[in-house]
Amino acid sequence: MFKPPGFLWLLRHELKVLWRGSILVRTHRYVLVPASIVILMFQAFGVLVGHLIMRHPVAPEIMLLALNINLAFLFVLMFSRAMMACIDVLYARGDADFLLASPIAPNRVLAVRMLGVALSILAPWLLLAGMLANGLIIFGQLWALAVYPMLLAEALVVAALAFALVVVLVGRIGPMAARRAGHSLALFTGVGIFILGQTPHFVPHAALAGFWSGLLPGPGGGGLAYLFARGVLGQPGPLLAALALAALVFCLVWVFLAGPFARGAISAASYRPAGREGAQQARFRHSAFSSLMAKDRRLLARFPGLVSQIAYRSLTLIPVVAILLGKVVIGLAVTVPLLVFLAGQLGLFFISVLAQMNDMPALIASAPVAARAPRRAAYLVCAQTALAIIGLPVVAVLVKGPALAPVMLLGVAGALASNLWLGRRLPIPLSRAAFGKTQVGTLLGLVLGVSISAGWALAAWLVVTFV
Amino acid sequence: METAWALNAQGLSKSFGRKVVEGLTLTIRPGEFYALLGANGAGKTTTLRMIAGLTPPDAGRIEVFGRDVVKDPLGAKAIMAWLPDEPLLYDKLSPLEYLEFIAGLWQVPPELARRRADELLELLGLWPHRAERCEGFSRGMKQKTVLAGALIHDPKFLLLDEPFTGLDAGSARLVKNLLTRHVENGAAIILTTHILEVAERLASRIGILAGGTLVAEGGLEALRGHAGFESGTLEDVFLQLTAG
Ligand SMILES: Nc1ncnc2c1ncn2[C@@H]1O[C@H](COP(=O)(O)OP(=O)(O)OP(=O)(O)O)[C@@H](O)[C@H]1O
Ligand SMILES: [Mg+2]
Secondary structure: OOOOOOHHHHHHHHHHHHHHOOHHHHOOHHHHHHHHHHHHHHHHHHHHHHHHHHHOOOOHHHHHHHHHHHHHHHHHHHHHHHHHHHHHHHHHOOHHHHHHOOOOOHHHHHHHHHHHHHHHHHHHHHHHHHHHHHHHHOOOOHHHHHHHHHHHHHHHHHHHHHHHHHHHHHHHHHHHHHHHHHHHHHHHHHHHHHHHHHHHHHOOHHHHHHHHHHHOOOOOOOHHHHHHHHHHOOOHHHHHHHHHHHHHHHHHHHHHHHHHHHOOOOOOOOOOOOOOEOOOOOOOOOOHHHHHHHHHHHHHHOOOOHHHHHHHHHHHHHHHHHHHOOOOOOOHHHHHHHHHHHHHHHHHHHHHHHHHHOOOHHHHHOOOOOOOHHHHHHHHHHHHHHHHHHHHHHHHHHHHOHHHHHHHHHHHHHHHHHHHHHHHHOOOOOOOOOOOOOOOOOHHHHHHHHHHHHHHHHHHHHHHHHO | OOOOOOEEEEEEEEEEOEEEEEEEEEEEOOOOEEEEEEOOOOOHHHHHHHHOOOOOOOEEEEEEOOEEOOOOHHHHHOOEEEEOOOOOOOOOOOHHHHHHHHHHHOOOOHHHHHHHHHHHHHHOOOHHHOOEOHHHOOHHHHHHHHHHHHHOOOOOEEEEEOOOOOOOHHHHHHHHHHHHHHHHOOOEEEEEOOOHHHHHHHOOEEEEEEOOEEEEEEOHHHHHHHHOOOOOOHHHHHHHHHOO
């Protein structure tokens, strides 16, 4: 099995490719040290939480409900991630055709692909949940070991279902739109979690309590809906049943897709995106600079995940709007750090998109334009776009509280400028921008960029609160 | 000011750890079609990139129509077009938008640019696809799009790195005619190619690059002389001159 072209040999190859494309490896080598420090800190946190759980035992019923909610969220988050991964391995990486042209059994290729996706979506959560489990295990709670196989079971189910959905979606709407569907799913989940976290603010307590207690599993254990949650709690029967169920789902999807995959009907469904034809009109321009800006604006606007990514970041605007409308009675000043943070985040994201989509410096270098022109055009387009998004709330805040103007303007400009500067050098990783393009973003860029946005926001907050 | 040389490159050297181009001297006159041949890895692309002002040479001087590529890069680039060996296209732009962008970079007057864009798209058979994004294009369609980009600003000096890759016979013929006409109007072209028939048919002068320098240069007759052949095809001569 380990020898070529055995199943495990192929799986090793698959995992190698996935690992090299993963965020940790794409990123700076030097990030490994800070990353391990963060992991150690998380582990310490896990031990702390484990300790707290031991000190304040939760009623088993509530524990089950909490676990189930977490498993449900995990399911959706993994699912969205799995959809992207499926699209990549089936349509984007381009080696599906290559492998199908080789004398390896196609169903083996498919099984390896599905397993690879399952493992790749599992890894980050295993790391996170594993730390919590370890925190419990060292206090003698050996049942927490069950977290590991149960997460694997969930990942198998998710990967299989995502594969099936992606094949159907791509067949109907093409890989681009399917990818957008995956993005939207992640977005809705994010919004959902946010809204759920806010429910205590706008739902009466009694109603909320009634709602949650209605969801409790009850004395019977909650039946099939609580199977996975009980598995996580280490109950042997549910654990084995959940594992068996996951394996069954995985195999069913595999059997179902193996035929079409072997015939090339899946990977060939749309290997190349059909060039989208729009009512595009070229407007020939006089100046090189405005041509550069027009190009950057187009590339930015055509980035596949643009809307969902902007919406994600703009969740910060919800509390701002709530404060502006008087729904939340906190000082207006709180909006300043929020908007400053958003300005920094948007700038970082936009410049990273351009860095990702603009990977042909040689073309522009061969043109008679000053070396700094492309850079400036990109900065300008990103700043304009970010300001277009936060402009209205900023103006609204300033109309209500003109005294905030200096801090607000300085903070927004500072966060924007510093993150544009940083993001061009160290862009953040983006969910793959286009087929076949290599990722240029790094984890280091993400960590630094968010820190800088937060730094400016913190400074703005300190100034508005204490000055 | 008119100068005698379209390209005057003297003593070019470049090394990437090891020497790739060494003491290369290359001169081309206006109205001349020059083919640079050489085995894979001989340094053809590197040479073109140095002339285009993309790779700074370690030593040597390059002038294009009297403009120094190192000292006056923008002035030199304004009259050059460089066609890379891999088509550099923005996936998310349509051919028309790509041409609009290129015309803007070279500051072609808008009305002229629009007319030339329409002409080139029509001529190269890209007209029906002018508003489609390039991400779905075939290799040949991409190649035609970048060729149109190289020609839209009517450069006086064209650097073409394997321009015929992926073109069908009809398109290749079209492009050959287009380039010949361009040269007849006083421009100069240097191209690299592995299709020796192209070099033999189009080029007024052929240079063979080996070991980082020109081992032979001239028309087919002159090259035969170099190789010590009475007769024989360019292929025979090329293989003889690059052997060992
Ligand atoms: N940026 C670079 N860094 C390091 N080495 C390089 C670089 N560019 C080119 N080389 C090396 O220089 C040599 C010549 O490369 P070049 O691309 O000029 O060859 P070529 O004649 O165009 O070959 P081909 O016919 O395959 O296109 C090669 O050995 C290549 O590895
Ligand atoms: Mg080359």
